[in-house]
Amino acid sequence: MEATPSEGPYPLSDLKADVPVASAGEFAPLQIGPLAVWPPVVWAPMAGVTNLPFRAMCREYGAGLFLSEMITARGFLLGNRLSVLLASSDPGESPRSVQVYGSDPKDLGEMVRALVAEGVDHLDINFGCPVPKVTRSGNGSAIPVKPRLMARLVSSMVRNAGDVPVTVKMRMGIDEDLITYLEAGRIAEQEGAAAVGLHGRTASQLYSGEADWNSIAELKSHVSIPVLGNGDIWESWDALRMMRETGCDGVIVGRGCLGRPWLFRELADVFDGRMPATPPGLNEIVDVMVDHAERLSDFFGEVMGMRQMRKWVSWYTKGFTGSAQLRSGLRHLERVDQLRPLFAGQNLEEPFPRRALRIGRAKGSKKQRVKLPDGYLDDLTDDTPPRGPHTLAEIEAWERSLSGG
Numbered sequence: 001m002e003a004t005p006s007e008g009p010y011p012l013s014d015l016k017a018d019v020p021v022a023s024a025g026e027f028a029p030l031q032i033g034p035l036a037v038w039p040p041v042v043w044a045p046m047a048g049v050t051n052l053p054f055r056a057m058c059r060e061y062g063a064g065l066f067l068s069e070m071i072t073a074r075g076f077l078l079g080n081r082l083s084v085l086l087a088s089s090d091p092g093e094s095p096r097s098v099q100v101y102g103s104d105p106k107d108l109g110e111m112v113r114a115l116v117a118e119g120v121d122h123l124d125i126n127f128g129c130p131v132p133k134v135t136r137s138g139n140g141s142a143i144p145v146k147p148r149l150m151a152r153l154v155s156s157m158v159r160n161a162g163d164v165p166v167t168v169k170m171r172m173g174i175d176e177d178l179i180t181y182l183e184a185g186r187i188a189e190q191e192g193a194a195a196v197g198l199h200g201r202t203a204s205q206l207y208s209g210e211a212d213w214n215s216i217a218e219l220k221s222h223v224s225i226p227v228l229g230n231g232d233i234w235e236s237w238d239a240l241r242m243m244r245e246t247g248c249d250g251v252i253v254g255r256g257c258l259g260r261p262w263l264f265r266e267l268a269d270v271f272d273g274r275m276p277a278t279p280p281g282l283n284e285i286v287d288v289m290v291d292h293a294e295r296l297s298d299f300f301g302e303v304m305g306m307r308q309m310r311k312w313v314s315w316y317t318k319g320f321t322g323s324a325q326l327r328s329g330l331r332h333l334e335r336v337d338q339l340r341p342l343f344a345g346q347n348l349e350e351p352f353p354r355r356a357l358r359i360g361r362a363k364g365s366k367k368q369r370v371k372l373p374d375g376y377l378d379d380l381t382d383d384t385p386p387r388g389p390h391t392l393a394e395i396e397a398w399e400r401s402l403s404g405g
């Protein structure tokens, strides 16, 4: 008999009570060029989140492929301090995966060459960012609307990457009237991408509603390169469900790991056919937070690290008793040694709250009307690279205003 999640102590949401863990041989490692990734899990690139300290932490919980947040090619090439820091790695990070963001084939090619020379193992390009500032200039999720432009960009990366695999990450399209993912998948394949990742929402949907997993199945039947499914994997069971329902080759996990790095251990467990261990209670989570705060402070400096830590504390404590009250004190958090005392009045014996398993994190439920440049849709065969931020000052302002997507 296969173990089902209703057995054992795991505080599982009822929704998943009928999902069996993987049986032996049910899933194969995800093949991205020469990389065989097991479990077939890719950590989603997330701006302001997937920096080296958090990647290192998650890696200690489980295996998979851990992507950097998006790094602006132009910023990286101009030596912008933050772009270079965010693209950096350490010798322990293997395989090393970097997500590139840019819309000039020359810049992309140059950045790819530099990263390959540094020993990067995998490169991804972001064609899914829905942020108005990005799409308004024809970047991010606006790019797949112009197939020839997209082809130029992917091709430039692939040509310059040599044996290092390049993957594409995208959304379903701009909105329900402008769906692009099937053609974009075909272009990715044709231009030599090693795999294609699809977030089952349009740019207009942002993070609202539920991701459309049917689109992932559709894409899978449309291309012969591996397909990575993305959207709404909150629990390890969702990853199994997505793989089984869509036939995708691997999953990309985003918001589910915010304040829950042990999700990677759970994913490794269920793909290896084991029931996952019970998630940590508050006591252990406080230790995890302090460890996280120390790592961020070492990497970014204490001021910047602790400023970032404020959002992390609110994610780590989601669903725990008194968490709303706790969040109100976070704006004063400036030093690592202030973190533990924040929990002085809490019941540290509180177990991980079942209700927190599927609480949304980081992004709200609003939708948007996607802003494109004037006349953008007049000539879809145009392959002129859109203008993005160019000078160092423009790049710095740009990076401050981005939160990915």
Ligand SMILES: Cc1cc2nc3c(=O)[nH]c(=O)nc-3n(C[C@H](O)[C@H](O)[C@H](O)COP(=O)(O)O)c2cc1C
Pocket (backbone or CB within 6 Å): 044, 045, 046, 047, 048, 049, 069, 070, 099, 126, 127, 128, 129, 169, 199, 230, 231, 232, 233, 252, 253, 254, 255, 256, 361, 362, 363, 403, 404, 405
């Ligand atoms: C805070 C945040 C930052 C993000 N930044 C990026 C990014 O830099 N590059 C990218 O391709 N997607 C980015 N995304 C989108 C995620 O990679 C992923 O596609 C999305 O969250 C859907 O997956 P999920 O439902 O598992 O969260 C970001 C998402 C969040 C929540």
